[in-house]
Amino acid sequence: MTAAPDLTSAPREDGVDAAVAAARRVIESLLRAGGSSTAEMDRIADQLNSVADHLDEHAPERDQRMVDMWAREDFTRHDPVTGPENAIAPPLHLTARADGSVRGVLTLGLPYQGPPGHVHGGISALLLDHALGVANHRAGLPGMTAELTLRYHRPTPLFEPLTVTARQVAADGRKIRTTGAIEARGEVCVSAEGLFIAKYLPRPR
Numbered sequence: 448m449t450a451a452p453d454l455t456s457a458p459r460e461d462g463v464d465a466a467v468a469a470a471r472r473v474i475e476s477l478l479r480a481g482g483s484s485t486a487e488m489d490r491i492a493d494q495l496n497s498v499a500d501h502l503d504e505h506a507p508e509r510d511q512r513m514v515d516m517w518a519r520e521d522f523t524r525h526d527p528v529t530g531p532e533n534a535i536a537p538p539l540h541l542t543a544r545a546d547g548s549v550r551g552v553l554t555l556g557l558p559y560q561g562p563p564g565h566v567h568g569g570i571s572a573l574l575l576d577h578a579l580g581v582a583n584h585r586a587g588l589p590g591m592t593a594e595l596t597l598r599y600h601r602p603t604p605l606f607e608p609l610t611v612t613a614r615q616v617a618a619d620g621r622k623i624r625t626t627g628a629i630e631a632r633g634e635v636c637v638s639a640e641g642l643f644i645a646k647y648l649p650r651p652r
């Protein structure tokens with residue numbers, strides 16, 4: 448069986464992707480440790496600030512970095528859902544399925560908590576907005592989100608595999624209709640319907 452084609456950038460094991468994976472671990476570890484931890488937080492703050500200082504000293508100008516971010520035709524590497532260069536991305540890795548839909552599996556931890564032990568509704572909305580956007584891209588007719596309607600059927604668990612799916616279902620002129628869902632243990636936790644308008648802002652040059 449051949450692997451499903453990638454629609455988002457698979458993280459590499461070295462370079463910035465590895466540093467970003469470490470940063471995600473730091474975010475989770477800080478939240479896990481919390482205010483009553485015996486860890487030396489003042490020292491940790493100094494260390495983290497010195498890492499950030501080093502990164503800033505070696506970063507390109509922001510305008511140049513924006514051009515770089517939008518130079519690729521296939522995947523974005525910086526976005527807050529799938530981006531291997533973005534430490535706030537879970538990240539979600541999406542692949543194309545033969546039926547035209549897109550699919551990814553991820554497990555969310557403490558940084559994404561809303562209700563006790565469950566995923567924040569805004570995080571579910573973020574995942575679905577992006578997955579619907581990637582489904583539109585895959586269908587060859589991308590657009591900007593004009594409306595996103597979510598139904599929260601049941602709480603979405605942390606610490607368990609979640610399956611995110613999306614597909615473009617109709618296009619009428621510039622109006623694109625796209626649906627998606629987040630499932631856990633085979634049950635739909637959140638479903639989404641989106642209206643997208645075929646338009647994109649110019650890329651930085």
Ligand SMILES: CCCCC/C=C\C/C=C\C/C=C\C/C=C\CCCC(=O)SCCNC(=O)CCNC(=O)[C@H](O)C(C)(C)COP(=O)(O)OP(=O)(O)OC[C@H]1O[C@@H](n2cnc3c(N)ncnc32)[C@H](O)[C@@H]1OP(=O)(O)O
Pocket residue numbers: 519520521522523576577578579580581584589590591592593594621622642644646647
């Ligand atoms: C260049 C592509 C980039 C490629 C990069 C390379 C690799 C990328 C690879 C993968 C990335 C894949 C996917 C990306 C993933 C996720 C994308 C995230 C999506 C977003 O995160 S995106 C940010 C949030 N999004 C906004 O920030 C939109 C703000 N907004 C606007 O920018 C305008 O508002 C707009 C554009 C929506 C419409 O403006 P407009 O001027 O173009 O169109 P206009 O108003 O003429 O409407 C035309 C017809 O749509 C109807 N219509 C319009 N809006 C409607 C609404 N809300 N409800 C119901 N109907 C509506 C009208 O009623 C009319 O209908 P009719 O023709 O029948 O009269």
